[in-house]
Amino acid sequence: AGIFLCDNFNASRFVTTMSEYLTELCEEGVADGDNTCELFNYVADVQGGVDVFFLIFSAALVFFMQAGFAMLCAGSVRQKNVKNIMLKNLLDACGGALGFWTVGYAFAYGGTSSDKKTFIGNDSFFLRGFTSGGDYIGWFFQFAFAATAATIVAGTVAERCKMAAYLCYSVFLTGFVYPVVVHAIWASDGFLTAFNDDPMKGVGVVDFAGSGVVHMTGGATALIAAIILGPRKGRFYDEDGNPLETPAEFPAHSVALQILGTFILWFGWYGFNPGSALMIANSGSAAVAALCAVTTTLAAAAGCVTAMFTDSMLEAMKTGEVSYDLTMAMNGALGGLVAITAGCSVVTPWAAVIIGMIGGWVYIGFSKFLISMKIDDAVDAIPVHFANGAWGVLAVGFFAEGDRMELAYSNSTHLGWFYSWGNGSGDANLLLCQICSILFIIGWVGVLMTPFFLVLKAAGLFRVDPLEEEVGLDISHHRGAAYDLSGANKEDVEELMEVRASRHGKVEVPAEVADAAQSAEDTA
Helix, strand or coil: CHHHHCCCCCHHHHHHHHHHHHHHHHHHCCCCCCCHHHHHHHHHHHHHHHHHHHHHHHHHHHHHHHHHHHHHHHHHCCHHHHHHHHHHHHHHHHHHHHHHHHHHHHHHHCCCCCCCCECCCCCCHHHCCCCCHHHHHHHHHHHHHHHHHHHHHHHHCCCCECHHHHHHHHHHHHHHHHHHHHHHHCCCCECCECCCCCCHHHCCECCCCCHHHHHHHHHHHHHHHHHHHCCCCCCCECCCCCECCCCCCCCCCCHHHHHHHHHHHHHHHHHHCHHHHCCCCCHHHHHHHHHHHHHHHHHHHHHHHHHHHHHHHHHHHHHCCCCCCHHHHHHHHHHHHHHHHCCCCCCCHHHHHHHHHHHHHHHHHHHHHHHHCCCCCCCCHHHHHHHHHHHHHHHHHHHCCHHHHHHHHCCCCCCCHHHHHHCCCCCCHHHHHHHHHHHHHHHHHHHHHHHHHHHHHHCCCCECCHHHHHHCHHHHHCCCCCCCCCCCCHHHHHHHHHHHHHHHCCCCCCHHHHHHHHHHHHHC
């Protein structure tokens, strides 16, 4: 009883230690004389089943984010390109599944061992050797993340990218580029990982749910693609190629779809961040998942409010008028979500608010920077995912707190720099690791994706024909517009009026019917 009353008693560690002890006894046959092993094995089976179900549920939430991306992108583009962007979002899931099944998972996690360091995995191709529920759910959970990385690019290059090019880079990204980043940071034998027996600088990179691994990788790919592909027609230049004094705005065709997509993404993030605890059937993992849910919520809220009101204040200083931009609010929230993803398990709630606030400012600043550089991002995915992904990774190096580091990573030797500085040590090992991961992701993605996109462009496979772009990709590539906006046939409307008149004598034509008839006549 004294053990449980100690001030420093750690229930999670105690359960883990006792589980390891009982496992050893049962394997050696010491406890065979009673029902201890039978009971222990039953509890272990139940615990394993609960953990698998937790990952199924979390992975399903992450996969549901594909619907959020689809709605957000569809609402953000012009009406003439809705089918195209929706199909690309669907194919992201399909290409990600096949690419991650064949080679992606093997490159990311195949043959991992915490007592060595390697650059890439080399086992489990086509899921060879998988037999347990834990194996299969591990692949499913990681596939959902891989598909998310690919989807980030779709919105940036919307309205002008060829389908063939999209399929090529989607498979290449999920099958090779992204898995190497995963291996470096998340696999136990990655050279940057925090899960190795001898991690870099004694701590390794802390990117709990993927601000860098997922979002920054996808965002960096999107940035390179946008630069090489070029802006949409009329965005920064007129028909003669002369720079416009003020960049043209292409209004979103459906704000309702945009806000629906934003809420779906926010909802899916509760699988993304808390789900990255990977287990739930013990007090330690449950505490980590619960903290992640809180920090995720606060960062999103702070990012939303900060971005919207900051934009309103900038407008007031410039024009004297005040308005409230829904796009700023939505992308600010998404920026806060991306920023907290790396440190959701190791920062305090108050730090999450600060991270989200800065995330809102990062979004605004990088969005304006892209416009000044004439880089066209159709849905502002680069500021949200690349810029805030980098900020989120860096923020861990400042705000990681000791008790939470111990709970999530079993290592509290090196803390965030603000905490180290407060303790008088000035230890910046964690911050250095975070900076190294940012540089590695930029370098790795840049070295691979730049020549890849240049080859596609040289081969004429990257950008659609200017006339096709002007008409819209739905008509030029997908057999017709997404919406049927044709009115009622004029002759049919007139016949209806005659029938009504013959039955009831002279009748007054309802205003809406008259409008429909006039619309049909105008269309004709």
